[in-house]
Amino acid sequence: MVALTRTLSPALAGERLGAVLMAGLLGLGLLFVSGFAPTVALHNAAHDWRHTHNFPCH
Ligand SMILES: [Zn+2]
Numbered sequence: 001m002v003a004l005t006r007t008l009s010p011a012l013a014g015e016r017l018g019a020v021l022m023a024g025l026l027g028l029g030l031l032f033v034s035g036f037a038p039t040v041a042l043h044n045a046a047h048d049w050r051h052t053h054n055f056p057c058h
Pocket of ligand 1: 047051057058
């Protein structure tokens with residue numbers, strides 16, 4: 001019988017977690033940077049995204 005699950009080595013699991021955390025940090029950074037951008041259209045886009053996703057705003 002073939003095993004259906006794969007096990008990751010601890011090094012690969014740590015690398016995956018690091019990639020997920022970096023992607024999340026980058027995404028949140030883009031959200032906040034664009035949210036405080038002086039360009040009205042960019043600010044409104046970030047603002048609308050926050051409200052759509054129930055992100056705390058104002
Ligand atoms: Zn708002």
